Amino acid sequence: MELTTYRVRPLVNGWKVEADGADIAPTMRETKADAMHTAYSLARGTVHEIVVLDKDGKVESVFPPTNAEMDGA
Numbered sequence: 826m827e828l829t830t831y832r833v834r835p836l837v838n839g840w841k842v843e844a845d846g847a848d849i850a851p852t853m854r855e856t857k858a859d860a861m862h863t864a865y866s867l868a869r870g871t872v873h874e875i876v877v878l879d880k881d882g883k884v885e886s887v888f889p890p891t892n893a894e895m896d897g898a
Contacts, residue, residue: 829871831864833857834878842867 840860843851854860
């Protein structure tokens with residue numbers, strides 16, 4: 826299976842969930858919590874990572890963590 830990256834990013838009036846490597850249309854949500862829930866729901870059962878971006882487009886967090894983070898490196 827190929828890795829699909831789900832990006833959760835803030836908008837002016839909400840949050841956007843989009844997927845790289847998948848035929849899924851971007852989804853808009855009102856809150857970050859709703860957007861995270863949507864990303865996890867879309868990712869269920871696939872090889873994935875969820876990348877949360879801040880308002881400047883910088884990576885805030887990645888779920889699940891990379892192997893280096895899990896190994897304590």
